[in-house]
Amino acid sequence: MKSVVISKPGGPEVLEVKDLNLGEPKNDEVTIQNHAIGLNYIDTYHRSGLYPVPLPSGIGLEAAGEITKVGSDVKDFKVGDKVAYCAAPLGAYSSHRNYPTKNLVKVPDGVDLETAATLMTKGITTFYLLHKTYPAQSGETVLFHAAAGGVGQIFGQWAKSLGCNVIGTVGSDEKIDIAKNNGYDHVINYNKDNFAEKVKEITNGKGLSVVYDGVGKSTFDGSIECLKIRGMMVSFGNASGPLDPVNVARSIQPKGLYLTRPSIMQYTTTREELDEAANKVFEMVTTGKVKTKISKKYSLKDISQAHKDLESRILTGPAVIIP
Structure with a gap:
């Protein structure tokens, strides 16, 4: 071999x-x-x-x-x-x-x-994110970082099939069309625009119930800012580098947020879950x-x-x- x-x-x-x-x-x-x-x-x-x-x-x-x-x-x-x-x-x-x-x-x-x-990997990740970690509902607005990436392309189509209003971020203008062609209703270049401010505009200041963040270090604080009271921060990757230690009093407590760090292993622990x-x-x-x-x-x-x-x-x- x-x-x-x-x-x-x-x-x-x-x-x-x-x-x-x-x-x-x-x-x-x-x-x-x-x-x-x-x-x-x-x-x-x-x-x-x-x-x-x-x-x-x-x-x-x-x-x-x-x-x-x-x-x-x-x-x-x-x-x-x-x-x-x-x-x-x-x-x-x-x-x-x-x-x-x-x-x-x-x-x-x-x-x-x-x-x-x-x-x-990419499909099962999308499955557990959308159906298990935070089950997104039709009509709900969700945010996914790295929308033009391998997981992002599957996520956008899957979330759209559930009836979600899907916001995605990308790192360059060249990737905007890729994201839009994969189900995203709104695409933000986070290297040019403040994505948290753009999300507030899109949601009329209400914020989001969930952010799915596989980018990590560079997007964490902005993702927290996007969430409304009792929202959920789903942090599942480190594409921009490992996360800094989370300051619970600063990031989580003010809005009573939920923070989870899921992986495939936790959602495929049995043969039944994997199948x-x-x-x-x-x-x-x-x-x-x-x-x-x-x-x-x-x-x-x-x-x-x-x-x-x-x-x-x-x-x-x-x-x-x-x-």
Whole structure:
């Protein structure tokens, strides 16, 4: 197998492609030939050390492929099944791997594997944000940061299908049309305009019940400002850098706000939760309520460039790695 390995934390240059021997799957595992691998911002956190992992380590949480071997105790999956995953253990950046079935889902016939590899992390994130963390209602106005990004494009379409009035922020004028084409009613360039003031204009001074913020450090205070009394701040990412410690007396207490820091792991703790989330994601795609377009494809040997592109925000949608 070919696999990307990190031996020390750092920049994209620490990503190494190595030839490794793949053993037999354990009793509860299957061997998967990865057809496409998802490229996600959390991968840069594992690489940089922001989210520390034991080293040396594989990297990557998301991929889709075909089962080539099954462990002795595996009953619900068979050789030839098309499958996808977006959970630990790390190691999705590989041509083949052994993977536990408890975190694996089957890909329906109406979804190709390259699309599936872009959907698991971003789609399930959107599902839990909109249906579990803060269940958005038809007619409600919501704000999502990084509206032109991989999660943002899915979120905009999904929220619009629920009947929400969707506000998005982007980092450049070039990304405004991308966001608008993915369901956003209002798009704000937060590098040119004060997005909190713009939100107050859009809501006639009322503010929002919820802000979904995957950007982090640079948008946190403005997001708090956008919320009305008893609103919810959903902080789920660090694209602009890790959050500073939260001053509860300054940020939360004045309006009695709720603050949550969710992740996929907390919403897919059981087989039932994982299947519910994955099935809903695949349903949104097969019914056409959510459409995805892969913006770029990389090979494993170009993995350092893929991370550079991801961190520089030049990608205009989901990207995949083809091993």
